[in-house]
Amino acid sequence: xxxxxxxxxxxxxxxxxxxxxxxxxxxxxxxxxxxxxxxxxxxxxxxxxxxxxxxxxxxxxxxxxxxxxxxxxxxxxxxxxxxxxxxxxxxxxxxxxxxxxxxxxxxxxxxxxxxxxxxxxxxxxxxxxxxxxxxxxxxxxxxxxxxxxxxxxxxxxxxxxxxxxxxxxxxxxxxxxxxxxxxxxxxxxxxxxxxxxxxxxxxxxxxxxxxxxxxxxxxxxxxxxxxxxxxxxxxxxxxxxxxxxxxxxxxxxxxxxxxxxxxxxxxxxxxxxxxxxxxxxxxxxxxxxxxxxxxxxxxxxxxxxxxxxxxxxxxxxxxxxxxxxxxxxxxxxxxxxxxxxxxxxxxxxxxxxxxxxxxxxxxxxxxxxxxxxxxxxxxxxxxxxxxxxxxxxxxxxxxxx
Numbered sequence: 046x047x048x049x050x051x052x053x054x055x056x057x058x059x060x061x062x063x064x065x066x067x068x069x070x071x072x073x074x075x076x077x078x079x080x081x082x083x084x085x086x087x088x089x090x091x092x093x094x095x096x097x098x099x100x101x102x103x104x105x106x107x108x109x110x111x112x113x114x115x116x117x118x119x120x121x122x123x124x125x126x127x128x129x130x131x132x133x134x135x136x137x138x139x140x141x142x143x144x145x146x147x148x149x150x151x152x153x154x155x156x157x158x159x160x161x162x163x164x165x166x167x168x169x170x171x172x173x174x175x176x177x178x179x180x181x182x183x184x185x186x187x188x189x190x191x192x193x194x195x196x197x198x199x200x201x202x203x204x205x206x207x208x209x210x211x212x213x214x215x216x217x218x219x220x221x222x223x224x225x226x227x228x229x230x231x232x233x234x235x236x237x238x239x240x241x242x243x244x245x246x247x248x249x250x251x252x253x254x255x256x257x258x259x260x261x262x263x264x265x266x267x268x269x270x271x272x273x274x275x276x277x278x279x280x281x282x283x284x285x286x287x288x289x290x291x292x293x294x295x296x297x298x299x300x301x302x303x304x305x306x307x308x309x310x311x312x313x314x315x316x317x318x319x320x321x322x323x324x325x326x327x328x329x330x331x332x333x334x335x336x337x338x339x340x341x342x343x344x345x346x347x348x349x350x351x352x353x354x355x356x357x358x359x360x361x362x363x364x365x366x367x368x369x370x371x372x373x374x375x376x377x378x379x380x381x382x383x384x385x386x387x388x389x390x391x392x393x394x395x396x397x398x399x400x401x402x403x404x405x406x407x408x409x410x411x412x413x414x415x416x417x418x419x420x421x422x423x424x425x426x427x428x429x430x431x432x433x434x435x436x437x438x439x440x441x442x443x444x445x446x
Contacts, residue, residue, distance in 0.1 A: 047284035048325040048334065049276065049316055050243060052211065053292035054188075055093075056118040056154050057085055058397040060418065064428050069435045075389060082128050089132045092296035097135040099306060103313050104144045111313040112144045112324040115292070116188050119152030119172050120395060122179065133179070140180040146326035147176050149184035149207070155394035156190060156358060158198055159345075160372040168391070169205060185209065185328040190396050192245065192289070192348040193355065194218075196341065199230030203240040209331035211289065213348040214244035218340055225284050227330060231339035241331045242340055245289040245348060249275065254290040258303040269308060273315035280321060283337060285330055289348070350405070358399040363426040368399060370433055374440060381443045389436055393429070401425035 062077040103111045117136065125133040139145045151157055151168040152175070158165040173184050187207040189198055194212035202210045214224030224244040229237045252272065256262045264271070279286055291298065299305040316322050325333070349357040359365055371393055378390045402422045419425040 047280055047286065047322050048330055049322060050114070050285060050287045050289075050325060050327055050330055051112075052114040052116070052148070052287070052289045052327065054116050054289070055121060055292040057081070057088065057121045057124060058154070058395045059120050059124070059392045060084070061398070061428060061432060064431045064435075066431055069431060070438060073389075073435060073439060075432045075435075076392070081124060085124050085128050088293060088297050089129050091301070092293050093129075093132045094135060095301075095306065096292065096295045096309070097132075097139060099310055100145075101135075101139060101142070103310070104139075104142045107313055107317065109142075109144050110317060110324060112146075112326050112329070114146040114148060114186070114326045115139075116148035116150050118150065118154040119168075119175055120154060120392065122175060137180060140182065146186065146328055147180045147182050147184070148186045148188050148211075148327065149173050149176060150188050151190060153391045153394045154190050154396055155391070156193070156368065156396055156399070157372075157394060158189060158193075158201065159355075159359075160368065161375055162201070164372075164375060164394075165201070166205070185331070186211070186326075191358075193345060194342060194347070195345045196230065196232035196343055199238055199240055199242065199342070200232050203230070203238050207240060209241045209243060209327050211243050211245070211287075211327065212342075213346055213353055214247055214287070215346045215353040217344070217353070218244065218342050218346060222338065225279050225281075225286050226338070227283065227285055227334045227336045229336040229339045231341045233343075237339045241336055243285065243287050243327055243330065244340075245287050247348065249286065250288050250290050253288070253305075253308070254294040254298065257294075257299050257305060257308070266304075267308070269311040269315040272308075272312070273318065276316055277319045277322065280319070283334060285325075285334060356405065357403050358396055361402070361404050361422075363404075363422065364399045364402045367402065367426060367429055367433070370430070370437075374433075374437060377440050377444060378436075381440055383443055386436070386439060386443065393432065393436070398425070398429055402429070 060077045060080050061075050149172050152172040157168055176182055176184055185208045187202040188211040192213045199210055224246045228242040230240050230242050231237045257267050276286055295305050345355055346353050378386055401417050401419055402425045404422050
């Protein structure tokens, strides 16, 4: 019976204030809280509250046959707790339906696995506890920041007790196979892992998240009937169609006047008209659908850009220098035993800060420019390194005392 796995990533970074060389040694508060609150209020009203209400109605309407999954970053959970507890409560009500799975990730939406396994494990453990505390769920599914994936990550996730991991259905991974199957992770010729692998169908996912309102797209307008027809065309034994996208697609990236909420409202009914199809969460799929093959992924991949690699965050010398400097502080920051310094250091790990430094201005340039709050990637780098300079001086001072 073909299953639709509808998964949403929910994340907002802690944005940094404009921080100059003259602030170093004087201002140790790096967050732009006013901007954090302003943007959260906007996204809450445009996306989170109306989309959560719609999903709740759909779950009731379809009597549990409609099921979804979320991964909410720890930095966003903290902001919701502080600024919009009503939004957090709306997510908790979704958890109470029994039809929504909440995934685990790194608490700070970081790239920590690439630089420090100890820090990675600490963040995953903290996020796991937070999801249990807020939503009452023991995590069975793991996704790394921006769907970054390789064999080593799968092995680490399996060692932490996860049953399934998500990744991008990139051609380099699939090698002419379909993303619409359940696979097993594999590594280094040492045999197949137990952890199952769900791969994003990026064409069908991006049809909604990126192309929905594009009047120049040859398939515009995208109707539920057309989309359901494409999905039903994938029918086959063991089929799993993984539709993974940012939650902010609904109402923020695609504004309400595009018809995106009406599309979401009609989507479950359009798909469930075909009696063979069901909705299922990643953990449900992992527990009921057998894997058909293994995927060997020695190289890192992600869901970003046309390359589907890590160049959006670590593709230039500025990004590499910033990340190397940041993680180079790990031992001294942790030796200080200062929770404020540790929290500041960890918030600086959020992948968005490195994304803002991206200098890719060809095929994907408009995307990076649109989401960059700085005048240029170079301004983002200078701002970030000024903050790191101050943090480093604080750490050295604390260590001497």
